[in-house]
Amino acid sequence: MRVLIADDDLQVRRALRLLIEQHFDHVVIEEAAAAEQLLEISPGNSPDLILLDWELPVNNRSGLFRGIRNKCPEAAVVALSALPESRKEALACGCRAFISKNDPPEAFIPLLRAMATG
Numbered sequence: 395m396r397v398l399i400a401d402d403d404l405q406v407r408r409a410l411r412l413l414i415e416q417h418f419d420h421v422v423i424e425e426a427a428a429a430e431q432l433l434e435i436s437p438g439n440s441p442d443l444i445l446l447d448w449e450l451p452v453n454n455r456s457g458l459f460r461g462i463r464n465k466c467p468e469a470a471v472v473a474l475s476a477l478p479e480s481r482k483e484a485l486a487c488g489c490r491a492f493i494s495k496n497d498p499p500e501a502f503i504p505l506l507r508a509m510a511t512g
Contacts, residue, residue, distance in 0.1 A: 398432075402427050417507075475493075
């Protein structure tokens with residue numbers, strides 16, 4: 395499984411990387427600290443799962459999501475946010491799921507497993 399963690403907070407990226415590495419075998423993890431890096435993904439290097447910080451600084455969030463979809467049409471995109479009110483917008487844009495950054499780490503694992511298996 396290939397996972398892309400897109401978050402501007404280094405601590406969040408490190409925590410998610412550690413959590414994923416502890417619970418999944420045969421995983422390749424890449425990181426993006428800025429929205430622009432998401433659009434530099436080459437189609438042949440497309441991740442299976444994108445963990446997208448919904449508050450990642452960007453001028454046009456729905457445009458960014460469309461760009462991700464164009465580059466990685468098969469990837470499951472999961473929105474991450476500390477703001478519960480972001481859930482509705484993220485799901486309306488086409489994210490497959492929403493995870494609150496306020497949830498305990500144990501809450502992430504079942505959802506990530508479900509995303510990994512399709």
